[in-house]
Amino acid sequence: MLNFIIRKILMLIPMLIAISFLIFLGVDLMPGDAVDFMIPPDALSSVDPVKLEALREELGLNDPFFVRYVKWLGNIVQGDFGYSLQSGVPVAELVASKLPATLELSIAALIISTLFGSLLGVVSALKKGTLVDNALTVFGMIGVAIPQFLFGLIMIMVFVFKFQWFPVGGRMTPGSEFFFMRLDYLVLPALTLGLSLTAGVMRYSRSSMLDSLNKDYIKTARSKGLPEWRVNLVHGLRVAMTPVAVLIGFRLPMLIGGAVVIEQVFQWPGVGQMFVMAVRSQNTPVVMMVAFFSVLIVLVSSILVDVVTALLDPRVKLS
Amino acid sequence: MKKLVLLALVLIVSVSLFAGGATEAAAPAAAAEWKAMGTPLADVRIRQALRYAIDMETIVDTIFEGKAQLAVSMTSPGSWLADGLNDYAYNPEMAKKLLKEAQWPSDYTLDVVYYYGDQQTVDLMSIVQQYWAAVGVKAQFRKLEGDLAAQLWVPPADRVNGPSVVKWDLAYAAVAALAEHEFYNRFDSSASNNSSLPKKPALDALIAKTNATADVEKQKVAFKAVQKEMSENMYNMPLYHQLSFIYTSDKIDLKGGKLGNDQFSYDKNLLNWTTTRPDGMMYTNGGPEEFYQMHAVNPGLFLYQEILFDRLVNADENLTPTDGLLAKNYTVSADGMEMVFELRSGVTWHDGKPFTAEDVRFTIEYSLQIPGLNAVAVTTYSSIKGAKDFLDKKTDHISGIAISGNTVKITFDKLDPNALLTFSQWPVLPSHLLAGSNPVTCQQNAFWQKPVGTGPFKVGQTVLGNYGILERNNAYFLKGTGNISKIFMHANGENDPNLQKNAEGGKIDYAWSKSVQDAKGMAGIKGMTVNPVNIRYTRLFYINQYPHPANIK
Numbered sequence: 001m002l003n004f005i006i007r008k009i010l011m012l013i014p015m016l017i018a019i020s021f022l023i024f025l026g027v028d029l030m031p032g033d034a035v036d037f038m039i040p041p042d043a044l045s046s047v048d049p050v051k052l053e054a055l056r057e058e059l060g061l062n063d064p065f066f067v068r069y070v071k072w073l074g075n076i077v078q079g080d081f082g083y084s085l086q087s088g089v090p091v092a093e094l095v096a097s098k099l100p101a102t103l104e105l106s107i108a109a110l111i112i113s114t115l116f117g118s119l120l121g122v123v124s125a126l127k128k129g130t131l132v133d134n135a136l137t138v139f140g141m142i143g144v145a146i147p148q149f150l151f152g153l154i155m156i157m158v159f160v161f162k163f164q165w166f167p168v169g170g171r172m173t174p175g176s177e178f179f180f181m182r183l184d185y186l187v188l189p190a191l192t193l194g195l196s197l198t199a200g201v202m203r204y205s206r207s208s209m210l211d212s213l214n215k216d217y218i219k220t221a222r223s224k225g226l227p228e229w230r231v232n233l234v235h236g237l238r239v240a241m242t243p244v245a246v247l248i249g250f251r252l253p254m255l256i257g258g259a260v261v262i263e264q265v266f267q268w269p270g271v272g273q274m275f276v277m278a279v280r281s282q283n284t285p286v287v288m289m290v291a292f293f294s295v296l297i298v299l300v301s302s303i304l305v306d307v308v309t310a311l312l313d314p315r316v317k318l319s
Numbered sequence: 320m321k322k323l324v325l326l327a328l329v330l331i332v333s334v335s336l337f338a339g340g341a342t343e344a345a346a347p348a349a350a351a352e353w354k355a356m357g358t359p360l361a362d363v364r365i366r367q368a369l370r371y372a373i374d375m376e377t378i379v380d381t382i383f384e385g386k387a388q389l390a391v392s393m394t395s396p397g398s399w400l401a402d403g404l405n406d407y408a409y410n411p412e413m414a415k416k417l418l419k420e421a422q423w424p425s426d427y428t429l430d431v432v433y434y435y436g437d438q439q440t441v442d443l444m445s446i447v448q449q450y451w452a453a454v455g456v457k458a459q460f461r462k463l464e465g466d467l468a469a470q471l472w473v474p475p476a477d478r479v480n481g482p483s484v485v486k487w488d489l490a491y492a493a494v495a496a497l498a499e500h501e502f503y504n505r506f507d508s509s510a511s512n513n514s515s516l517p518k519k520p521a522l523d524a525l526i527a528k529t530n531a532t533a534d535v536e537k538q539k540v541a542f543k544a545v546q547k548e549m550s551e552n553m554y555n556m557p558l559y560h561q562l563s564f565i566y567t568s569d570k571i572d573l574k575g576g577k578l579g580n581d582q583f584s585y586d587k588n589l590l591n592w593t594t595t596r597p598d599g600m601m602y603t604n605g606g607p608e609e610f611y612q613m614h615a616v617n618p619g620l621f622l623y624q625e626i627l628f629d630r631l632v633n634a635d636e637n638l639t640p641t642d643g644l645l646a647k648n649y650t651v652s653a654d655g656m657e658m659v660f661e662l663r664s665g666v667t668w669h670d671g672k673p674f675t676a677e678d679v680r681f682t683i684e685y686s687l688q689i690p691g692l693n694a695v696a697v698t699t700y701s702s703i704k705g706a707k708d709f710l711d712k713k714t715d716h717i718s719g720i721a722i723s724g725n726t727v728k729i730t731f732d733k734l735d736p737n738a739l740l741t742f743s744q745w746p747v748l749p750s751h752l753l754a755g756s757n758p759v760t761c762q763q764n765a766f767w768q769k770p771v772g773t774g775p776f777k778v779g780q781t782v783l784g785n786y787g788i789l790e791r792n793n794a795y796f797l798k799g800t801g802n803i804s805k806i807f808m809h810a811n812g813e814n815d816p817n818l819q820k821n822a823e824g825g826k827i828d829y830a831w832s833k834s835v836q837d838a839k840g841m842a843g844i845k846g847m848t849v850n851p852v853n854i855r856y857t858r859l860f861y862i863n864q865y866p867h868p869a870n871i872k
Contacts, residue, residue, distance in 0.1 A: 031465025038762070039691045041434050042493045043616050044468045045505060045512040046694030051759070052468070055690040058759045087610035088763025094609070098784065161823055168824030169817060170809070174780050174788055267809065267817050269784035277608065 001307065008303045015299060016292070017073070023291045024069050027284050033061050034085040037281040059085055072288060082285035084278075091289045095271065101171050102270035104179075105189055105259055106252075112194025114248055117201025118241070124202065125209035125240075126232060136202065143199025152192045152265035159188060169267035189266040193259060197251065205244045212240040242313045249305035253297040357481065357866025359427060360488060361517075366553035366862055367407065368417035369489075372454040373447055374409035379559055382442050386564075386835045386851065390557035392546045393494065393502035393857045401543035404550045414454040429458035430870035431860075433491035434467055439835070444491065458489075459871055472512040475865055483865035485514045490863070493561070496855040497583055497638065497695050497744065498737045499538070500529060503545050506554060515863045516554050533655035533736045556860040564838040565850040566818075568602075568828040570595045574801065579636025580854040581831040584619030584744050586633045586641070589626060590775055590799020594828065599804035602826045604815045606787040606808030610767045611778070615692045618744040620813065622806070622829070623789060627669075628746030628772035631660050631679065632739060640743040645674070645773065655734050658742075662725045666796055668749050669777040676722040681750035684709060684717055688758035699741035704732045746772065775799070776806060784810050822847050 035056050039047055056062050063071070075082060081091040124136040160168050166188050167173075176182040212218065213236050221231045260272035271290055278286035310317065359365050379387050388396065391404045429451070433440055444460045451458050463470050471492070473484045496502050504510055507526045508518035516522075525548055528541040549555065565578045576588030594601055605621040612621060619625045631646040643649050646660035666674040686692055687700045687710065700706060704719030719730040731738065749771055756764050769778050775795045779788035789806040809826070811817055819840040821827045827847070832838070833856070842849045 033466075035690075036466055036468075039616060041467050042495050043691070043693065045472045045492075045494075046501070046697075047468065047691050048511075048697070049468060051688075051690035051692075054759050058757065083763070084609065086762070087767070088760065088765065089609070089768065101785075156820065168820055168826060171785050172782065173786070173807075264816065267785075267811070269782070269810065274609075274784065 001310070005303065005307070008306075012296075012299050016295060019295050020073070020076075020288065020292055021069065023295075024072065024284070024288060025065075027279075027282060027287050028065050028068075030282055032282065034059065034282045034284070035061065038086070061085075068284075072285070076292070081289045084286050085283045086281055091285045094274070094286060095289055095293075098269060098271045098274050101268060102259060102263075102272065104171075104186060105193065105262070105268055105270060108186055108190035109193035109197060109259075110248065110251065112190060113197035113201050113251075116195070117198040118205045118244060120198070121202040121205025121244075122209050122232075122237060122240075124206040125213065128210065136206075140199040140203045140206075143196060144203070146196070148192065148196050148261045149265050151196055152189070152262060155188050155192050156265070169265075171269055189262050189268050192266070193262045201244060201247060204247050205240065208243045209236060209240040212236045215239070239313060242309055245308050245312055246305050249301050249308060250298075252301045252304075253294055357868075358483075358488075358864065359421070359424060360862050361864045361866070362421045363552055364417040364421040365423060366556070366864075368414040368421070368423070368454065369451065369456065369860075369862075370407040370553060370556050371410045371417065372414040372456065373450045373558075375558055376409065378443065378446060382439055382446070383559070383835055384839065386562055386838055388560040388562065388853070390559050390857055390859070392550060393496075393555070393557050393859065394499060394542065394546055395560045395853055395855060395857070397853070399499055399539055399542055401546045404546060407553075411450075411454050418454060418456070423456065425455060425457075427457070427869055428871040429456065429488045430486070431458050431460045431489045431491065432463050432470070432487040433460065434463045434471075435491075436462065440491070471861075472514050474511065474514050478508045478513075478518045481517065481865035481867065483514070483863055483867035485863060486867075486870055488863050488870070489556075490515070490861040491858070492861060493856060493858045495582055496857075497693065498740055499542050499855070500737060501694060502855070502857065503529065503542070503549075506549070515861045515865065517865055519552075519554070522548050522552075522554070530736060531734065533651070533734060533738070538736060553862070554864075555862055558858050558860065561833055561854070561856040561858060562851045563831055563833050563854045563856070564841070565831045565852055566822065566827065566829070566837075566841045567848050567850065568822070568825075569846045569848070571601060571803075571828045577636035578850050578852055580638055580852065582617065582620055582854060582856070583638055584625045584630065584634060584746075585636050585638055587625070589803070590795075590797060590801055592801045592803050594803050596828075599802050600807050601803045601805070601828045602807045602809070602821070603828065604809045604811045604818055604821065604830045605813065606810035607781060608784050608810050608812050610762065610783070611770045611787075613689070613762050613767055614745055615686065615689045615696075615761065618693070618696075618746065623776075623778075623787070623808065624746075625774075626776045626789065626806075627770055627774045627778065628748075629666075629774050630743050630746050631662075632743040634740070634743035638740065638743070640739045645679075645747055646742075651739065655736070655738070656731045658729045658731075658738065660727045660729075660742075662727065663796060664725055666773055667794060668751075668773055669771045669792060670749075670752075672749070672751050674747070674773050675750075676725060676727050678747050678750045679727045680716065680720045680722060681754060682745070682748045683720060685748065685750075685753060685758050685761075686745065687717075689761045690759060693745075695737050696741050696745050699735045699738045702731050702733050702735040702738070704730045706732070746774075779805065782810075786810055819844065 033056065035052055060068065072082065083090055084094055120136050124133045127133045156168065159165050166184050171185050172182040218231060218236055221235045259270060260276055262268065263270045263272040274286065275290045278290065375389050379385065379389055391406045392400060394400045433444060448458050448460060471485060471490055475481045475484050494502055503526055505512050506516050506522060507513065508523050525541065525545045529538055529545060532538055563581055565581060567573065572593045574588060574591040574593060576592060579585045603622055611623060614624055629645045631644060632640045632649065633642050633644045635641050645662060645666065647663045649658060649660045651658050660679070662676055668674055683700050683703070686696065687706065703717050705714060705717045706719065708714045709717045719732065721728040752766055752771055753764065769781065775792055775797065776789040777792045779790040781787040787808040787810060789808065791804045809817065809821055815832065818827065818830055818832060818837055822841055822844045838849050841847050
C-alpha cells in the first residue's frame, strides 16, 4: 500500500503542472485584465490611460504569458503564492483567512449529509416497498431536484423571517469569535448544504445496501443463524458503504469549491465567494491558488478513496 | 407583470414594424449626402429620427417602473437645465419623414454596443431595437468585454476628418457626474475621451465658456447654451436620468439631516443621528470585502469613505461646497486663481498623530499620481501652479502649494471652476503613513486594510468579507448630539445582493442603491422607507459621427 501511495503522489506533480498551466491560460484568455476591473466602466472614459499602463507595468501584467506563468510556477515552488492584485495582500494570507469559514461549513455539511444520508438510505433499503421507503424516495427526489439557492431562501424565510430563530446571514458578529458562540450562524447554511447533499447519499446507500443484501455472503450469514441486525449492519452495511465512501470522498473537494451558492445566499465569507470575485476581477494569483488547491484536493481525495475502498472491501487489492 | 408589459410592448412595436414596412420600401435608395461624410450618422436628421423613434416615456414606465426620469439633456431637471429644449417625444411618423429626407440607406445595419450585463439593459436594448426596426432602421446590439477604454473612448488622430478609431455606430453608456462639466467637457474637440464627435467650433466655444468662470450663476447660463446646441444638433442622445434610492429604517432619526447624492461625499449630519437600538449600533451595507476602497475614483461611494476621513471643506446634499471642515475657514480670490485654507489646530489622526498642513500638500502630490483618480480631482490638482514640473520630477513639491504654519495657500496656473468642489470631496490622507509608498499601487497598500483618518468614526473590528465596524471617534473636534456609537457594515460591496434580506431581518438602518428592483423590494419591508434622490447620472447613446465604414455588411 505504501508503494501505491508514493507512486500516486509522484504522479501528482506532472498532473498539477499541466492543470495549473491550463487554468493560467484560461484566465489569460478572458477579455481584459485586472486593471480593467479596478476602474468602473462609467469612470473609464476620464481616466488617464498612461497611468493605467503604469499600474499594469507595476503589477507585472504587461509581461508575456509564458514569462508570467513561469514566474508564478517558480514562486509556487518556493512557497510564494504571490499577492492579490486588488488589495496587495499575500494570497496565502487571504486564503488562510477564508479557509476556516469554508472548512467549518463544508465539514458540518459533510457530517450532516453522511449521517442522515447513510442512515436514511439503509432504513429505506431495509424497509423496501413500504410507506417509509416511498416517503424517503420522494424526499430524495425533492432533495436532488431543488436548487440550493431556493432551498436556502426557503430556510431563511421560515427560520429567520418567520420564527426568528437564526440570524439572517454572516458568520459571526463582534464578540462571538469562538466557535460555540456563533453556532447559530452555522446552523442554517450547514443544514441547507448538508440536507441538499443528503438526498444523493441516501439514494446511493439505499441502492448499494439493496445490492449488498442480495449477495451470497448475506444468505450464508443468515443460514448460519446470525441475528438479522448483525447480518444487515455488520455484513451488509460494511460492503454497502464502499461506494458511499467513494461518493463522500469525491465530495470533499466539491464542498470546498461547491459551496459558492450557499456562501452567497447566507453571506458566508468563505473561499467560494472569494474565488468568484477573483475570477470576475481576473485576480490571477488568487484564482490560481484556489484552483491549484482545489485540484490538489481532488487528486488527494482520489488517492484516499482508493485506500478507503481497499480498507472497507476485502476484495479490493491496491497494486 | 413587468415581463408581460414588456412582451406587449414588443408585440405592439413589431406590429407597427409590419405596418411601416411598405412605406420604407418606397424610400429612395442611395446617393445621399451622408455618403460624402462617410457615415449616415453625420446627418442630424438621422440622429434626430433615431431619437423620435424611441418611446422613452413608455420605457421609463415599464422597464424602469417609473423609477427614472426622462432626459432631454445630459443635465437633470433643476436650475442647471435650460428651458424649452426639444424633448423629442415619441413620433414615429416624424422619424420616418426625417429618415426619408435624409435618404437613410435601408441596407445599413447600425452597430450598437453596450457594456452592462444587467437584465434591465438587455431589455432596454431589445426594445430600442424594435422601435428602430418599426421605422425601418436595422440595428445589431453587442456587449463589449475586456478593455472598455480602448474600445470606447480612443479619439481619432484627426479630430475634423477622422476616420473613427472606435468600431461602433452607437454606444450605450452612462455618465455619473460630480460636476456639470463632466457631462459636456467630453464633447470638446480636444477632450482625450471624445471618440465620437468631430470638431464643432461653435460647441467648443460654448464649452470653453463653461470653464471660464468660477461663478455658479454664470456657469449655469453657459451650460444652458451648451445644452441648447447639443439638443438641436443631437450630438448625443440622452435617454434617461437614473435615480438613487436611500433606504432608512424606523430605528434611526436623521434629526433633520438631508439626503443627497450618495455616490459622493456630503455632510449627512451623522453625529446628530439617533437610534432606538439600545447598543447604539447602526446597520448599513457596503462594508469592505478585501480592502477599504481608496477615494481616487469615488470619494464617497461607501459610507466609510465619507466618515473615516475629513475634507478641507464641507458640501451639502446637493454637493455644493458650504463651509470649512478641516479648514477652519478659507478664502477664494475674486478671479478664482488663489485659495487660502486656514486649518483647524489640535486635530489628530485616529492613531493620535497630529494633522498638519504637510498632510494637505502630501495628499495633493500623492493623489495626482494615482491611476484612476477622478477627472474632477485631476483637473484641479493639475491646474495648480508647478504641478506639471512636479509630475515630470523637476521639482520635489508642487510650487503652487505654499505652507505657512497652519495655513495652506494654493495658487493656480489656470482657472478650475470646480476646485472648491474637489476640496469638498477628496479627503486629506495621512502623510506619516503613506509617504514613501508608491502611489501607482495605492490601493494595494496595507494602509487600506485598516485605514486611518481624522473623521468622526474610526475603523474598529473588521473581518474582511464578513463585516466591518466603525466606532465613534471620541477625540473628534465636533461632538454632535446623536447616540450612534458604532456602525456595522455588512461586507457586500457596491451592488449588494443581500440588501433586502438584511433589511427584512432588521439589520439595515441606512443604505442606498441605484437598483429599481431594490427600491421596489425595500418598499415592501416593514419599517423601511425608500427615499428617491435625484443625482447627476445620465444614460445615453454616444453617436459616432466620425467617418467610418459600416461595421455590419
